[in-house]
Amino acid sequence: MIIRQNGWVHRLLVDLAGKAQKVKEEKDMLQTIIDHAYEGVLIVDPKGHILMANEMYADFLGKKLSELIGKHVTEVIENTRMHIVGQTGKPEIAQMQKINGREMIASRIPVFNQGEVAAVVGTVMFQQVDDLFALSTKMENLRKELNYYKSELDKRLQAKYSFDTILGTSDELEKVKRLGQRVAKSDTTILLKGESGTGKELFAHAIHRESYRGAGPLIKVNCAAIPDTLLESELFGYKEGSFTGAKKSGKKGKFALAKGGTIFLDEISEMPLLMQVKLLRVLQEKEIEPIGADKPESVDVRIIAATNKDLLSLVEQGKFRHDLYYRLNVVMLDIPPLRGRKSDMGLLIEHFLEKLTKETGISVEGIEQQAMDALLAYSWPGNIRELRNVLERALYVKNGSCITKQDLPTDFLEAELTTEENGEGDGTLKKAVEHAEALAIRRAILEAKGDKIMAAKRLGISKSSLYAKLGRYQLAE
16 A cells, blocks of 8 residues: 555656656756847736846846846835736736836736736837937838839829820811820720820820720830840740749749739830730730739730831831731821921920920020921921920030020931922023022032132132122121
């Protein structure tokens, strides 16, 4: 009986020893955890006696850790409410508390076991309120910076131009603008045709802006600027690990980025035939297949394409697919060149000079009539983009308050001479001779780059005779 009892006692002692060891290990683990916490941590029992704390909290109080354990919290911490939370069981989050003359932000969290408060955990989040204010200021600055970049991104992804910003009142331009405004309301595919510099991108922006997709993104792709080997991944994206060098997260293509909006494919004539097949699938099936994808993905985008070449001619040459051409050419907007809408020149020049004056800081009162005549006589192969560049150059080279004919590039003076050569006289021999003489003088001065002596030698007359004829024909000296 004694042996049995001793055996039972032995097992009980072994069991208690094991539990004690387990409790010690768990306590040591908990102490390690709170020692590595970023905040100061203090744990008390429901009555407010300190059970555990970490070195950071002890340092904050200016005491050693051993001086805290076992004491009532009110003995070592002024203005404490840890024992009150132990009684009420109500947490207190981010409360201001003054300790040792310093303001801090503290939280007191009750821990429950079977519905009863078992302990209270206190943390010091900020040992100085100034730290909180500094963090708050930093977060506010980051928020403002994030909102700024988000706003800038939205601006880049949205339309910058409307039909009102496409300047011109000529019948040729107004006809195209009216058609553009009508088709903008639908979701049909549009092909913009026009020479370089006529404003195809402006029309793409305006159409997107007036469509029901106007709040969505406008993604622009220059098909000629992207290498053939990269065009597919740029347009359709790729999945993780689809090829060597691919990003681990994969990449969204332009079509996916344009979801709910419009994709503008500029210089569509430069798209390789293989990619034309894939684009045709997008138009027909409304889906794309990223590189490395297991299945196609549906896309919700409107396509606006643009070209400065005759696509039908390229179809006949076998350089552009006829089925894609007819898919793109549902509605074509043929944007007139500048030489076909000369009545808009005055309005465009006034607009660009006003804008360039603000950009360059160079003031200008206007353009002399002879300079305007030269601008009107020019054929403008670069269209509106070239007009802006010419006016900007003229601002930098001009000497007076107005832009003169001499401030224009040589091409413009030659164009005016060619126009005059092809012009008609008034029918009399005298006028014809005078016209020919004035034309010869102007050409000689042009070829001599403004050197009057050299021009006189070319003409076989004296310098004084040249100046006399300049005054007679009212030619600029």
